[in-house]
Amino acid sequence: MEKDIEEMCDSSNCFPLRTMESAKLETVCIFGTGDFGRSLGLKLLQCGYSVVFGSRNVNSSNLIPKGAEIFGHVEAAKKSSIIIIAIHREHYDFLSGLADALKGKVLVDVSNNLKINQYPESNAEYLAGLLPGCKVIKAFNTVSAWALQSGTLDASRQVFICGDDNKAKEEVMEIARCLGLMPLDQGSLLAANDIENYPLQLFPMWRLPCYICAGFTVLIFLYCLITEVFHPLAEKKEDTSYLIAISIPNRVFPIVSLILLALVYLAGIIAAIIQLYKGTKYSRFPNWLDQWMLCRKQLGLTALAYAFLHAIYTLVMPIRYYVRWWADYYLVKQIKSNGTSSFSNYYAWLSDSYVALGILGFFFYVLLGITSLPSVSNAVNWREFRFVQSKLGYLTLVLCTAHTLVYGGDRFIYGAFYRWYLPPAFVVSLIIPCAVLVMKFILIVPCLDQRITKIRQGWERKSKVVNNGSSNMQ
Structure with missing residues (x-):
């Protein structure tokens, strides 16, 4: 039996056996024989603990x-000082009748709710109110x-633990460590509400980037629809609705990608301007800017996803029926007219430059995405990470903006491309990126850059109060 437990602990990422001799003698009680209670009990057994279950049906062995x-x-409560409550909150009422048996015990609440802030107080606080003589600890609710x-605990190894009794909390944290988990002390039981809401959140940091991305996607799609489908239909009675499947999405994806990439760096520029204006880094940014800066990583990854779509859509262009038909039609037209189009060195350079800038921009785009992965970012130091995300990030923005500029070529000045006096979509895509690059160029002017560096190192432009009550700025 001892050998079996040794093997199970080795395969379950438990602590080495020599550190668990005392743990083997401990008994942990679990109230509840549902999926989570049974799974947690099995894991505890594998790590050397004795486990007893408390159930209303003792025949369900x-x-x-x-x-x-x-x-x-x-009877189960008498066998252990630590009791894991693996039942739903709506069934807590029966515990009141066990107050005497549970007095002084450590109760570990592992429950979750169906929605965020479902009740006025957290489940753990409610349990503590029902049984004031017990030491209630919130833990394990983030593990499935x-x-x-x-x-497979790799993706959910970290667990949050909170409680008002430090000794009881340490006992529960020791159990978590033995299970191969990484306990994180969140403080008193007041933190239980946040801990219970955590597993119910649906990509909280992705909501704002997704809203921004969806908004720009819809706006640019409608803009392209007006200029490339509605305009030919209204002016020439020409049906170009087939462009909706490939051509228009292949305009929308790169445009939105470039705008989102620019927005990643626009937040930092606005923050620098605010710090310059206030002369300190100790003044809070507006809430909207705080939220914007916190989701810059997600904005960048969304932009990278759209860049990937643009690359894929571009690769399938040659196999489209419309492209093949147009190539054949143009060739036949030349044969019939006995004419040829001469080679243009200008357009050859324009085309190759456009493609080369796109490839380089996409390469650095992917590099930025790779370095944002936790496994990669944890392997580099702060300066290396900042170099990639800041210096190479701006280089990526420059390359992608140049890619769009070269794509436009001399079409910026041709009136035929301005339908209903609306500029082509690629012109619209350049507004925010060019504005960001211009503002960044201004901010790296030595006099401004040095001032921003001083402010971020703690320097403040304070007011100096004089005797007459007025104040002068230093």
Whole structure:
């Protein structure tokens, strides 16, 4: 039996066996024989703990892991000082009748709700109110039963723990470490509400980037629809609706990608301007700017996803029916007219430059995305990460902006491309990126750059109060 436990601990990322001799003698009680309770019990058994289950149906021994015991709630509570409450909040009421048996025990609340802020107080605080003689700890609610059963805890190894009793909290954290988890102390039981809301959040840092991306996507799509489908239909009675499938998306994706990339760096520029204006870094930014700066990574990754779509759509262009038809039509037209088009060195340079800038821009785009991955960013120091995300990030923006400028070529000045007096879509895409690059160029002027550096190092432009009550700026 001891050898089996050794093997199970080795395969379950438990602590080495020599550090768990005392843990083997401990008994952990679990109230609840549902999926999570059984999975947690199995994991505890594998790591050397004795496990007893408290259940209203003591005849359901076939449900619990082999090696565990099952008793009534009162008898099970007597066998351990730590009791894990693996039941839903709506069933907590029966615990009031066990107040005497649970007095002085450590109760570990692992429950979650169906939606954020479902109740006025957290489940752990509600449990503490029901049983004031117990030490309630919130823990393990961010770990799934499936991860415990399958042993794939890599994606959810970190667990948040909070409680008012430090000694009880340390005992629970020791259990978490033995299970191969990384406990993070969140303080008192007041933090339980945030801990319970955490697993219910649906990509909280991605909401704003997704809204921004969706908004620009819809606006640019409608703009292209007006200039490339509605205009030919109204002016020439020409049906170009087939462009909606490939051509228009292949305009929307790069335009939105370039705008989102520019927005990543625009937030930092606005923050620098505010710091210059206020003369300090100790003044809070507006909430909208705080939210914007916090989601810059997600904005950049969304921009990279759109750049990938643009690359894929561009690669399939030659196999489109319209492109093949147009090539054949142009060739036949030349044969019939017995004419040829002479080679243009200017357009050859323009085309190759456009493609080369696009390839280089996409390469650095991918490099930025790779370095934002936790596994990569953790392997570089702060200066290296800042160099890639800032210096190479601006280089990427320059290359992608130049790619769009060269793509436009001399079409910027041709009136035929301004339909209903609306500029081509690629002109619209250049507004924000060019504005960002111009502002960045201004901010790196030595006098401004040095002032921003001083402010970010703690220097402040303070007011100096004089005797007459007025103040002069230093």
